[in-house]
Amino acid sequence: MTEQNWKLKEGIDQIDPEDMAKIACALKSLAIYTTLACDHDDDPEDLKTVVDEGLEALERTFDY
Incomplete structure (x- = not known):
């Protein structure tokens, strides 16, 4: 099994849905920006x- 480079920060049991949405939007925006x-x-x-x-x-x- 491979080692994970990205780990949740200490004290975070699960990802906040609002933060996950911002991360997803940022990644999509980077893809759009690259195309533009x-x-x-x-x-x-x-x-x-x-x-x-x-x-x-x-x-x-995340800690990375």
């Missing part, structure tokens, strides 16, 4: 906000 970046040189601020919220949720939830 290949076609355009602009930097959509709304996607950056979603990604930042997702990264903050990851930081609150």
